[in-house]
Amino acid sequence: MSDFIQYFFNGLVVGCIFAIAAVGISLLYSVLRLVNFAAGDFLTLGAFITYFLSVTLELNFFLSIVVSMLAGMGISWFLELVLWRNLRRNKAGTLALFLVATGVALMLRPIIQFVFGTETRKFNIDILKTYDFLGARIPQTQLLVLIFASASILTIALFIAKARIGKDMRAYANNPGLASVSGINVDRVVLATWLISGALGSLAGVFQGLVQGQFNNAMGETLLLSFFAAVVLGTIGDAYGALAGGLLLGLIMELSQLGIFFGGVPSNYKPVVAFATLVLVLLFKPEGIFGYRARKV
């Protein structure tokens, strides 16, 4: 039982992070039809900027997070202006969007390495302090991440549901032509989507860095496919779905280590659980848990 609580709690924490990263990817897909292969490296970037500000420059930790989110937004904005806008104008196909996103990831990674180095990093927060809860060992950092991450998730969900630009985004995703003739400013919607995904990337990166305790420059890249799995699980392009898919995937990955499932999946195979979930969902329910299957004519 204490095992179950332990894994369930870990699953919730990991799931919240997946949810935050996945919702950014899903929004981008719904608005731009773009699979953002660079999303993982935005996490790494966020974690490293926060590290630089809070540990090297000894600034306040929360202020550092905010600045790193602003940096994530800034870089996304820059890329939208110099890159994505041109590609849209040239009517770039799926492959071009894929490859450019990958190219951006390939360029971002060495830049992070050049600027911040390759050493393993650790935030200035006591990662050893733990609480006992019904026999499970709950580290303080994870508890904090769970609280702040679930607050962020609620904020995101409210924002998409209620804020004007959130509604515009959903309208545009649903029917781009109709949205633009009814007076929605397309460039503004696209820009907002990039800004949101940039900010969420940094935020998820900081959370992930906290949960791992220590992190290096491969952190985000390693997680990228798990985010895709979460996005597909929650129906690709559906923002609420991505939130749910992220949580669900986190729980699946952690609970798969419980002894009752074939003696438990060894922890080094955890990423494989995510990849396998991705492939299985694509195989049997490609429309995701919330989607409906378009009728094949």
Added chain:
Amino acid sequence: MEAFIQPGFWIFVLALAGIYGVFSLGLQIQYGVGGIMNFGHVGMMAVSGYTIAVLVIKYQWSFWWAALLGVVLAAFLGALLGLTTLRLSGDYFAIASIAFAEIVRYWILNSDDTTGGTQGTLAIPSPEGFASYTGQPDVILNWISERLYPIIGDEASRDLSMVLIVWPFFFLFIWISSRLQKTSWARVLRATREDDDVPRSLGKNVFRFRLQTLIIGSVFGGIAGVFWAVQFALLAPEDFLRIVTFYGWMILILAGSTRVKGLFVAAIFFGFLYGATRFLEFWPLSLLSSPERAYLRVFLIGLVIVLLMVKRPQGLFGKRQEMILE
């Protein structure tokens, strides 16, 4: 500057170009003809390379049979990938194919007893105590070097022997593939790339055509894996990261995805990029340490991909009209 004018450098570039040329030829058939976006191509290379290493070192197979089985297994993996996920639309399939290749790599990474795990093939337990699998191909490579030595002296290296073996194969495969692309089979495929329903209405089984393309491409990926395994004589899981697939894609889009004959020029460009970031010593490269050069390589490859897709999506030799089909 010295390395730049040394024949040894250019011979290495050519050897690498040949191997990755064959690799991206597989992608060329899949995408350029069938419109399939396979981002897990590196998995095929990993499967054939590791099949050789494991069978030769651990079970004392002959290298040649192991290589043959390696290519067959790569084709089999292609079939498995296709049968399970090829019915998905383009971007879903691309994501699924990455996941496939990553599952292969994680299995290699975590099966220490069979594959040597993180330490690579050197750590494969061998009854003879020496974990090398290139004994048999080395006999041939040495034979070539010995014949060349009286003529060109010290330049007769193992790399040169590799070039002399890989490049004829590369040209042969390019020839086979360009013949293949003039058949009615390829015409049906090109039709499926643009619109599924037209060939379907003519009674063509679109799925079967696509599956065949995927398998043929995977065979080339597997053959590239055999060459790779011989060239480097040692395999490790980090040799088969996702990025290797994008090396292949860079070559392909540089050549223009529908232009099979541009491949060898693009492959040499890639070989140069790879070799230069690894060996060249002149300023400003001389300021960088070797891991920093590895990042520089990744950065340059990313840059080439982005610039090509923004400025010249049809590649150096392609026609723009053929790109805008999607």
